[in-house]
Amino acid sequence: MVDYLLTEEQKMIKELAHKIAEEKIKPVAAxxxxxxxxxxxxxxxxxxxxxxxxxxxxxxxxxxxxxxxMAIATEELSWxxxxxxxxxxxxxxxxxxxLLFGNEDQKKKYLPQIASGKKLAAFALTEAEAGSDAxxxxxxxxxxxxxYILNGTKQWITNAGDADIYSVVAITDKTKGARGASAFIxxxxxxxxxxxxxxxxxxxxxxxxxxxxFTDCKVHKDNLLAKEGMGFIVAMKTFDSSRPGVxxxxxxxAQRALDEAVRYARQRHQFGQPVSSFQGLQFMLAxxxxxxxxxxxxxxxxxxxxxxxxxxxxxxxxxxxxxASDTAMKVATDAVQIFGGYGYMREYPxxxxxxxxxxxxxxxxxxxxxxxVIALNLIxxxxxxx
Amino acid sequence: MNIVxxxxxxxxTTQVRINPETNTLIxxxxxxxxxxxxxxxxxxxxxxxxxxxxxVTVISMGPPQAEDALREAISLGCDEAILVSxxxxxxxxxxxxxxxxxxxxxxxxxxDIIICGKQASDGDTAQVGxxxxxxxxxxxxxxxxxxxEISNDKAKLERLTEEGYEIIETKLPVLITVVKExxxxxxxxxxxxxxxxxxxxxxxxxxxxxxxxxDIGLNGSPTRVVKIFTPQPRKxxxxxxxxxxxxxxxxxxxxxxVIIG
Numbered sequence: 001m002v003d004y005l006l007t008e009e010q011k012m013i014k015e016l017a018h019k020i021a022e023e024k025i026k027p028v029a030a031x032x033x034x035x036x037x038x039x040x041x042x043x044x045x046x047x048x049x050x051x052x053x054x055x056x057x058x059x060x061x062x063x064x065x066x067x068x069x070m071a072i073a074t075e076e077l078s079w080x081x082x083x084x085x086x087x088x089x090x091x092x093x094x095x096x097x098x099l100l101f102g103n104e105d106q107k108k109k110y111l112p113q114i115a116s117g118k119k120l121a122a123f124a125l126t127e128a129e130a131g132s133d134a135x136x137x138x139x140x141x142x143x144x145x146x147x148y149i150l151n152g153t154k155q156w157i158t159n160a161g162d163a164d165i166y167s168v169v170a171i172t173d174k175t176k177g178a179r180g181a182s183a184f185i186x187x188x189x190x191x192x193x194x195x196x197x198x199x200x201x202x203x204x205x206x207x208x209x210x211x212x213x214f215t216d217c218k219v220h221k222d223n224l225l226a227k228e229g230m231g232f233i234v235a236m237k238t239f240d241s242s243r244p245g246v247x248x249x250x251x252x253x254a255q256r257a258l259d260e261a262v263r264y265a266r267q268r269h270q271f272g273q274p275v276s277s278f279q280g281l282q283f284m285l286a287x288x289x290x291x292x293x294x295x296x297x298x299x300x301x302x303x304x305x306x307x308x309x310x311x312x313x314x315x316x317x318x319x320x321x322x323x324a325s326d327t328a329m330k331v332a333t334d335a336v337q338i339f340g341g342y343g344y345m346r347e348y349p350x351x352x353x354x355x356x357x358x359x360x361x362x363x364x365x366x367x368x369x370x371x372x373v374i375a376l377n378l379i380x381x382x383x384x385x386x
Numbered sequence: 387m388n389i390v391x392x393x394x395x396x397x398x399t400t401q402v403r404i405n406p407e408t409n410t411l412i413x414x415x416x417x418x419x420x421x422x423x424x425x426x427x428x429x430x431x432x433x434x435x436x437x438x439x440x441x442v443t444v445i446s447m448g449p450p451q452a453e454d455a456l457r458e459a460i461s462l463g464c465d466e467a468i469l470v471s472x473x474x475x476x477x478x479x480x481x482x483x484x485x486x487x488x489x490x491x492x493x494x495x496x497x498d499i500i501i502c503g504k505q506a507s508d509g510d511t512a513q514v515g516x517x518x519x520x521x522x523x524x525x526x527x528x529x530x531x532x533x534x535e536i537s538n539d540k541a542k543l544e545r546l547t548e549e550g551y552e553i554i555e556t557k558l559p560v561l562i563t564v565v566k567e568x569x570x571x572x573x574x575x576x577x578x579x580x581x582x583x584x585x586x587x588x589x590x591x592x593x594x595x596x597x598x599x600x601d602i603g604l605n606g607s608p609t610r611v612v613k614i615f616t617p618q619p620r621k622x623x624x625x626x627x628x629x630x631x632x633x634x635x636x637x638x639x640x641x642x643x644v645i646i647g
Contacts, residue, residue, distance in 0.1 A: 012579050020573055050576035063576050 002293055004300055009065060010072055013054060017073045020045055021080025029081035032206035033352055036198070038162050039084045039206050046088055047117020051077075055092060056099070060111035066307035067241060071248040071299050078252025079259075082356035083206035085252065087120060089245050090158035090207065093364070094121030096238040097167040097183055101226040106185060110165055122159040124168045124212045125235050127152070132369050134169075134235060135178045139214060141170035146221050148172070148184065150192070150214035158363075160210035161195040164188045167238075168212070169231045181231030185223040192217030203355030240313050243321035243364055244303045250321075250328035250360040251295045257328075257335035257353045258288045264339055281338060288331045295324035315377040322370040325360035332357040387440035387538075390491055390500045391431040391464065392518065393424040395448055395455035396508040404616055420455045423503025425462075426564045429571040431501050432463035434536065441465040443494055447475060447486050453587050461574040461582035468494070472591040477604030480509075484517025486602055489595040491522060499541070500561040504529055512563070519561035527554050531567040 006014065024045050032039055046052050055070035056062025063069060070092055077085035095114050098106055098121075113119040130136040139152025150170055154160075166186045173180035186193055196211025225234055262285060265276035275281055302320040306313050332354040336343035343350045361367045397416040405412050420428070431442040444464040446452045449471060456467035470490050478486065491497055500522075502515035512528070519526035531551060532544040538558070545552045546565050574582075592602060600606055626633045 008583070009580070012576060016574060016576060016579065024573070045573055048575060049573045050578075054576070 002297070004297075006072075009063070010068060013051075013063075013065060013069050014072050014076060016049060017051060017076035018079065020049060020051070021076050021078075025077065025080030025084050029084060029206070030346075030349070030352065032081065032084060034205075036200070036205045038208050039087055042084050043087050043117065043120065046077075052088065052091070052117035053115025056095070056111050056115040060107055061115035062111070066303070067244055068300065068303040068307050071244045071303045074245050074248040075252040075255070075296070075299075078249040079256045080252075081206060082249055082253045082353075082360075083204035085249060086158060086204055086207035087162075089249055090123070091121045091163065092245055093238065093242045094123040094159065094163060094165060094167050096241050097123065097225050097234050098165075098185060100237055100241065101183065101230070101234050102185075105222070106225070110185065114165065119164040120159055120162060121165040121167065122157055122163040122212075123238065124154040124157045124160070124166050126154060126156050128155050132366055134232070137169060137171060137181065139168070139170040140174070141172050141182060141184065141219070143172065143221075147218045148182075148221065148224065150184070150186070150217040150219055152214050153196075154212040154214075156199065156209050156363075157212045158207055158209055160208065160212050161198070162208050166193075166212065167225070167234075168214075169235050170214075172228050172231075176229065178232045179229050181235075182228045183225040183231045183234040184219050185225060186214075186217065186219050190217055190219065202358060203352070204359050236314075239364060240317045241306060243317040243370075244299050244306065246360055246364045247295065247299045247302075247320040247324035250324040250357065251292060251299060253353050253357050253360070254288075254292045254295065254324070254328040254331040257332040257350060257357075258285070258292055260350055260353070261285060261288065261335040261338045264342075268340075275338075284334050284338060288334055291327040292331060295320070295327045298323055312377075315374055318365070318370040318373040318377075321360075321364065322367050322374070325357070325367060328357040328360050329354075387434060387438045387498045387536075388494075388496045389431045389434055389440060389442045390494060390497045391424070391427050391442060391444045391459070392487055392500065392502045392515070393428065393444055393446050393455055393459060394421045394503075394506045394508075394514075395419070395446065395452040396421045396506055418451065418454065420458055421503055421506045421508075423505055423507065423564070423566065425503070425571045426566055426568050427501040427503045428459050428462050428464060429569045430533070430564055432572075433569065434499070434533070435463070435465075438536070440498075443468065443497075445470060445487065445490055445494075447471070447478075447483060447490070456587050457582040457585065458574065460585045461578035462572065463578060466588065467585065468588045468590060470590050470595065472602075474592045474597075474599070474603050477607060478602065479607035479609035480511050480513035480517055481608055482602050482606040484514045485521050485606065486592075486595070486597060487514065488518045488521035489597050490590065491518065493590070493595050498538070498558045499536070500524075500559070502561065502563045504563045504565050515561060515563040522559075522561070524559050524561060525556045526561045526563075527556060528563045530562045530564050533562075533568075 051073050053062030054065045054073050058064040074089045098110050114121055127137050141148040141150050168184045168186050169181055171180050172182040192215045194213045199209040265281055266274050268275045298320040302316040305316055335350045336354050339350050342348050395418050398419045403412045435442050442464040443466045444459040445468045446456055447470040453469050456469055460467055505512035516526050527543050527545055529546040530543050531546045535542040540557050542555045545554055626636050
């Protein structure tokens with residue numbers, strides 16, 4: 001094992017999150033995947049063990065362990081089940097807009113509820129015609145007196161319906177393009193806020209994905225995040241902070257696939273010997289392990305950099321998401337290969353890992369978008385230094 | 387309500403091996419954990435406190451490293467931890483151990499309920515809990531699977547038996563031992579773990595708890611262990627073949643050998 005010189009607190013988070021994954025999540029993961037149910041009993045365990053507030057500052061009831069604490073917890077929980085872990089990780093995504101841009105009143109009101117695990121959060125940006133091209137969102141927020149009136153439909157929102165607190169991006173000024181978007185906090189139960197049907201997915205099936213539908217939904221101006229027109233900045237900065245979390249989800253899935261593959265390779269005999277004695281397979285395992293470790297090292301580097309308060313984090317954040325999610329897909333696919341025919345069967349754990357891994361290459365910015373972020377960053381820097 | 391929970395640190399049973407030459411447990415390199423049955427005692431104690439108020443004091447008699455088990459108990463919600471440790475306690479059997487723990491509880495003085503796991507996973511005697519209640523001269527209810535009602539002076543308990551369960555009403559203070567059916571122990575919390583790290587564990591020795599030297603350690607232990615051995619694995623059975631009357635005759639002969647010799 002590589003020693004990452006974790007602090008006492010970080011080791012504690014890792015140990016406890018792994019214990020929860022091993023004892024509470026792993027035994028029920030296949031069942032939740034099959035039934036596509038939301039894992040409320042596990043959310044309760046995460047709440048009671050203070051994991052929910054791991055990245056939230058102490059003054060708002062959290063542990064103050066930052067992005068690094070969040071990445072460590074997400075990795076370990078995802079080792080148990082990438083879908084179940086998402087109840088926690090997607091709440092993080094919905095919470096970052098408040099953490100990063102909320103005023104003191106908003107933070108005091110919402111963060112303690114999330115830190116204690118009493119409420120989950122969600123981030124609502126994507127729409128049918130606005131995925132990678134987030135500038136095309138059509139949901140509007142029209143100001144009337146002390147309120148904004150929201151209309152439109154958000155699509156594929158993780159935790160939607162189960163979460164209580166939604167960070168929503170909507171257009172307040174159509175004439176300004178991307179600078180005309182604003183971010184709001186909307187609570188479940190607000191009249192005019194409804195949810196679409198639960199989507200049926202390839203993987204992460206313990207996680208709920210729904211439409212979030214606004215029909216003349218009145219949101220008080222106190223719930224505007226930052227200022228009008230800041231919506232895209234809020235979204236982009238949120239992603240800069242949240243991508244190490246997706247990367248950590250990916251590396252958790254990848255680590256589990258590697259663990260399962262090594263265990264199976266020692267157990268399975270063909271031609272009178274364990275298949276782990278064949279060099280072709282050994283080389284696969286070695287590459288898998290190396291890629292998992294490289295991903296982890298990159299995530300930790302990114303997380304530590306973000307926690308240190310560094311400003312220019314877009315590139316490193318995109319890099320770790322890109323690399324870890326591509327790794328997860330490759331390692332999980334290789335694990336299925338190592339399991340052979342058994343790997344393709346649902347009775348064995350690796351086909352689920354492969355299904356769960358795929359989404360990490362797609363959401364919170366497709367890996368093509370990550371490459372664009374990295375390349376633009378490189379080119380801008382070169383232009384500046386000319 | 388003042389709740390006392392007694393715990394023991396034991397080797398993690400999934401990893402225990404026995405040295406065939408000395409017939410003793412190989413403890414080197416084996417992780418120590420809270421006796422699994424005691425986890426239910428801790429959880430029940432903490433739940434009682436959460437419901438009724440008061441505090442949970444967790445105690446353990448053992449070597450200095452048992453402090454780790456006590457810290458873990460604090461991370462699970464116990465308020466105060468006492469380690470009773472002294473070279474003089476070495477070699478204690480269940481009688482001496484329960485005497486020592488009862489003296490510890492006498493010194494704590496205020497207690498309404500004492501909760502123990504039904505037995506330890508290493509010794510498996512299930513005697514220390516009942517022993518403590520006998521030394522303290524208070525009622526005991528073993529194998530409790532549910533606390534139905536509890537007030538300041540009495541409790542109604544469900545006690546697991548081989549045929550079903552009994553409902554027992556008792557006055558307090560009482561000592562109960564609990565079975566795994568009683569609850570589902572919680573995970574430790576991060577805040578609990580942080581608290582446990584900095585918490586101070588109270589340490590008492592034989593003098594602190596006013597022990598009679600003749601009642602503790604090897605001297606105070608009436609049990610004499612003559613021999614410990616690993617039972618021989620059972621030989622496989624023998625399948626008799628042939629006509630029914632032949633087999634019957636063989637069985638009769640075999641039984642004669644066993645009974646008459």
